[in-house]
Amino acid sequence: MESALSASLATLLERFRAGQRTALARAISVVEDERAGFEDLLHELLGAGPRARRVGLTGPPGAGKSSILASLATAYRAAGEDVGVVAVDPTSPFSGGALLGDRIRMNDLATDPGIFIRSMATRGSLGGLATTSREVVDLMDVFGLSRILVETVGVGQTELDITAVADTVVVVLVPESGDAIQTMKAGLMEIADIFVVNKADRPGADRLMTDIRMAVHLRTGEAPREGSGHHGVDLTAATRKRADVPARQQGQDGVTPGAPAWQIPVIKTIAQRGEGSDKLLAAVDAHRAHLEESGELQARRRRRAERRIHEVVERELKRRAWSHAGVQRLVEAGLDPVSRGDATPYSVARAIVAELLGRG
Amino acid sequence: MESALSASLATLLERFRAGQRTALARAISVVEDERAGFEDLLHELLGAGPRARRVGLTGPPGAGKSSILASLATAYRAAGEDVGVVAVDPTSPFSGGALLGDRIRMNDLATDPGIFIRSMATRGSLGGLATTSREVVDLMDVFGLSRILVETVGVGQTELDITAVADTVVVVLVPESGDAIQTMKAGLMEIADIFVVNKADRPGADRLMTDIRMAVHLRTGEAPREGSGHHGVDLTAATRKRADVPARQQGQDGVTPGAPAWQIPVIKTIAQRGEGSDKLLAAVDAHRAHLEESGELQARRRRRAERRIHEVVERELKRRAWSHAGVQRLVEAGLDPVSRGDATPYSVARAIVAELLGRG
Numbered sequence: 146m147e148s149a150l151s152a153s154l155a156t157l158l159e160r161f162r163a164g165q166r167t168a169l170a171r172a173i174s175v176v177e178d179e180r181a182g183f184e185d186l187l188h189e190l191l192g193a194g195p196r197a198r199r200v201g202l203t204g205p206p207g208a209g210k211s212s213i214l215a216s217l218a219t220a221y222r223a224a225g226e227d228v229g230v231v232a233v234d235p236t237s238p239f240s241g242g243a244l245l246g247d248r249i250r251m252n253d254l255a256t257d258p259g260i261f262i263r264s265m266a267t268r269g270s271l272g273g274l275a276t277t278s279r280e281v282v283d284l285m286d287v288f289g290l291s292r293i294l295v296e297t298v299g300v301g302q303t304e305l306d307i308t309a310v311a312d313t314v315v316v317v318l319v320p321e322s323g324d325a326i327q328t329m330k331a332g333l334m335e336i337a338d339i340f341v342v343n344k345a346d347r348p349g350a351d352r353l354m355t356d357i358r359m360a361v362h363l364r365t366g367e368a369p370r371e372g373s374g375h376h377g378v379d380l381t382a383a384t385r386k387r388a389d390v391p392a393r394q395q396g397q398d399g400v401t402p403g404a405p406a407w408q409i410p411v412i413k414t415i416a417q418r419g420e421g422s423d424k425l426l427a428a429v430d431a432h433r434a435h436l437e438e439s440g441e442l443q444a445r446r447r448r449r450a451e452r453r454i455h456e457v458v459e460r461e462l463k464r465r466a467w468s469h470a471g472v473q474r475l476v477e478a479g480l481d482p483v484s485r486g487d488a489t490p491y492s493v494a495r496a497i498v499a500e501l502l503g504r505g
Numbered sequence: 506m507e508s509a510l511s512a513s514l515a516t517l518l519e520r521f522r523a524g525q526r527t528a529l530a531r532a533i534s535v536v537e538d539e540r541a542g543f544e545d546l547l548h549e550l551l552g553a554g555p556r557a558r559r560v561g562l563t564g565p566p567g568a569g570k571s572s573i574l575a576s577l578a579t580a581y582r583a584a585g586e587d588v589g590v591v592a593v594d595p596t597s598p599f600s601g602g603a604l605l606g607d608r609i610r611m612n613d614l615a616t617d618p619g620i621f622i623r624s625m626a627t628r629g630s631l632g633g634l635a636t637t638s639r640e641v642v643d644l645m646d647v648f649g650l651s652r653i654l655v656e657t658v659g660v661g662q663t664e665l666d667i668t669a670v671a672d673t674v675v676v677v678l679v680p681e682s683g684d685a686i687q688t689m690k691a692g693l694m695e696i697a698d699i700f701v702v703n704k705a706d707r708p709g710a711d712r713l714m715t716d717i718r719m720a721v722h723l724r725t726g727e728a729p730r731e732g733s734g735h736h737g738v739d740l741t742a743a744t745r746k747r748a749d750v751p752a753r754q755q756g757q758d759g760v761t762p763g764a765p766a767w768q769i770p771v772i773k774t775i776a777q778r779g780e781g782s783d784k785l786l787a788a789v790d791a792h793r794a795h796l797e798e799s800g801e802l803q804a805r806r807r808r809r810a811e812r813r814i815h816e817v818v819e820r821e822l823k824r825r826a827w828s829h830a831g832v833q834r835l836v837e838a839g840l841d842p843v844s845r846g847d848a849t850p851y852s853v854a855r856a857i858v859a860e861l862l863g864r865g
Contacts, residue, residue, distance in 0.1 A: 184851045185851070187849065187851055188849045188851040188852060191846065191849040191850075191851075192846060192847075192849065193846055194845055194846015194847070195844075195846065443844065446844035447840050447841065447844040449844070450839070450840050450843035450844040450850065451836060451840055453843070453850040454836055454839055454840075454843065454850045454853050454854055454857070455827070455836075456850075457850045457851060457853075457854035458826060458832075458854045458857050458858060459819075459822075459823055459826070461854055461855075461858045462819075462822045462823075462826065462858065462861070462862075463819055463822075465858065465862055466818060466819070466822060467815070472818075476811060476814055476815075479810070479814055480807050480810050480811055480814075481807065483810035483813070483814065484555075484803065484806035484807040484809070484810040485554055485806075486551065486552060486553055486554015486555065487552075487554070489547065489548045489551040489552065490551075490810065490813040490814045490816075490817045491544045491545070491547055491548035491551075491817060492548060493814050493817075494814055494817035494818045494821055495821075497814070497818050498818060498821045498822065498825065501822070501862060502822075502825055502861060502862065
C-alpha cells in the first residue's frame with residue numbers, strides 16, 4: 146500500500162514516532178472519528194508490530210474491575226512501566242462512571258504522566274468493542290506503552306470481544322454476580338485465562354471459588370489442583386476455542402507440543418483493601434511467560450490478525466458500497482416498492498450486489 | 506429475482522400461505538438459522554407487504570415491560586385479534602427469564618392458540634435486534650397476525666434498533682430507572698412515541714412524570730400540555746430524527762403538511778394491577794391513527810426499507826467475500842506477516858477489496 150498521508154497526518158506521524166504524548170492523543174482521535182486517511186496512518190504506524198503486554202479485564206457490572214485495574218496500574222507504574230488504560234465499560238470510573246465509594250487511588254492515576262487513560266464509547270452494543278477501539282489499543286502498543294489494560298463490561302456475548310485485543314483475559318466475578326452456571330452460560334468460562342473472585346470477604350465467596358473450580362474442571366475434564374493461591378486445570382482445549390476463527394486455523398498456530406499446559410488460577414481478592422493483588426500480578430506475568438514459551442502468544446496474535454483483516458475488509462466494503470453512485474440509485478428506486486410490498490429487500494439487494502461484484 | 510426454492514421450502518411456503526401455525530414456526534426457524542434459501546423464502550413471502558400494527562416496548566431491565574406487554578396482548582386477544590410477541594430482552598419472562606413475582610396472566614397467554622410467542626437470542630449485543638430478528642417480525646406480519654408486540658431491553662444504544670421493527674415505540678420507565686437526564690442520554694427521548702411511567706405507586710413517580718414532560722419540552726421547544734392522561738408536545742422534529750438514515754431521505758416521505766402533530770403522551774401505569782392499561786391501549790391506537798393520517802406510517806416503512814436493504818446487502822457482501830477462494834488465499838498469506846508486524850491489516854484488506862471490487 147502506497148502511503149499518501151496528508152501534510153497534517155505526516156506531521157502527526159513524525160510527532161508520534163518522536164514519542165510525544167499529545168501525538169498519541171491526537172492519533173487516537175483521528176482513528177476514533179475515522180477521519181480521512183486514518184487507515185493510512187494506522188498502516189504506517191503498525192509496521193512496528195505488537196510489543197505491549199495486553200491484559201483484558203471483564204466481568205459483570207459492579208464486580209470491581211476498575212479497582213483491580215487500578216491496583217495493577219499502580220503496581221506497574223511503581224515498577225517504572227508506561228501504562229495504557231482503555232475503559233469500554235460505561236459504568237467504569239475510568240469512563241467517568243460512578244465511583245461508588247471506591248477508595249482506590251484513581252485520582253493519583255489520572256494525573257500520573259506515565260499512564261495514558263482513554264475511555265471509549267461503545268457503538269451499538271453495550272460494552273462491545275468497536276473496531277476502532279481495537280485500533281486505539283494498537284496505537285498505544287506501537288507508541289511504546291509496555292502494559293495495556295483494557296476494561297470491558299462482560300454481559301451477553303460482548304465479552305468475547307476482549308479476546309480480540311488482550312493477550313491475557315482476567316475474568317472478575319463477585320459472590321453477587323451469580324453462580325458458576327451463569328458464568329458458563331455467559332461464555333466467560335471459555336475466555337478466562339485467570340479468574341478473580343473479588344470482594345472475597347462477602348458471603349458466598351468460598352462457594353463461588355469452589356463452583357468455578359468445578360466448572361473449569363467439568364469443562365476440561367481434568368482434576369482441579371488444590372492449593373493456596375493457584376487452582377486450575379489444563380485449559381489448552383479451552384484456549385484453543387477462544388477466538389471466533391475456524392478451528393482449522395487454530396491447529397496451525399505452532400503451539401509447541403509438549404509445552405506445559407496453562408493451569409487457570411482462581412484468585413481471591415479484596416481489591417479495595419489491596420488484598421490478593423500480588424497474586425494477581427504474579428499470575429498475569431506467569432500467564433505471559435506461558436504464552437511466550439508455548440507459542441500461544443504468536444497463535445493469539447495470528448488469530449487477532451485474521452479477525453482484524455476481516456473487520457477492515459468489511460468496513461471498506463460497506464464504505465465502497467454506500468458511496469457507489471449506481472448503488473445509491475438502486476436503493477432510491479427500491480424504497481417505495483419495498484415499503485409497499487411490491488418489491489422485497491432481497492430482490493433490491495441482489496441487484497445491488499450484482500452491481501458491485503458482478504453476478505458471480 | 507427468480508425463485509429457486511427447494512422442494513421442502515416450496516412446501517413450507519404453501520403451508521405458510523394456507524395459514525398453518527406450524528409453518529410459521531418452521532419458517533421462523535429457517536430464517537433464524539439462515540438455512541439455505543432463507544432469503545428466497547422471505548422474498549416470496551414479503552410480497553404481501555406489511556399490514557400488522559407493530560408496537561415496540563423498550564426500557565431498562567426491571568421496568569415491567571413484560572407485564573405491560575402482557576396486558577396489551579390480553580386486551581387484543583379479548584378483542585379477537587391474533588397477536589405475535591417477540592421478546593429480545595434476555596430477562597423477559599417471555600424469553601424464559603425470571604418472573605420476579607409477576608402475577609400477570611403470562612401462563613394463560615402462553616397456552617392461548619391465538620398468540621404466537623417467540624423469544625430471540627441476541628447476537629453480539631445485549632438486547633440488540635439481529636437482522637434475522639427483524640425478519641422474524643416480518644414473517645409474523647405477512648402470516649397475518651394483526652398485532653405484533655416486540656420487547657427489547659433498552660440499554661446503551663441498542664434500543665434504537667426497536668425503530669427498525671416497530672411503528673409505535675413505547676418507552677417504559679420506573680422511578681428506580683433513573684432521572685430524565687439519563688433517559689435523554691440513553692437516546693430514549695428520541696425514539697419514544699409514548700412514555701409509560703410504570704410502578705407509579707412508588708416514590709419518585711410524580712417527579713419522573715414531571716421530569717419527562719420537561720425533557721420532552723426542552724427537546725422540542727413546545728409547552729407541555731397538562732391533563733389527566735395525556736401530556737405531551739410536538740415531536741414531529743424528534744420522530745423525523747428517529748431512524749439512522751440520512752435526513753435528506755426523511756424529507757421526502759410525504760408527511761402531510763399541516764397534519765396535526767403528535768403529542769407524546771406520558772402515561773402512569775401500575776401494570777401488575779392493570780392500572781393505566783386502558784389509557785395505554787387508547788394511546789397506541791391514537792398513535793396509529795396519527796401515523797396513518799399524517800403519512801408518517803409510510804415514511805417510517807420507507808426508512809425501514811432503506812435500512813433493511815442495507816442490512817441484506819452487507820450480509821450478502823460478507824458471505825460473498827469470505828467464501829471467495831482468492832480472498833481466502835490473501836487472508837492466509839497475510840496472517841503471519843500481520844501478526845509479526847511485517848504487514849498490516851490495512852495493506853492486506855486493500856488487496857482483498859481490490860480482488861473483490863476491482864481498483865475503483
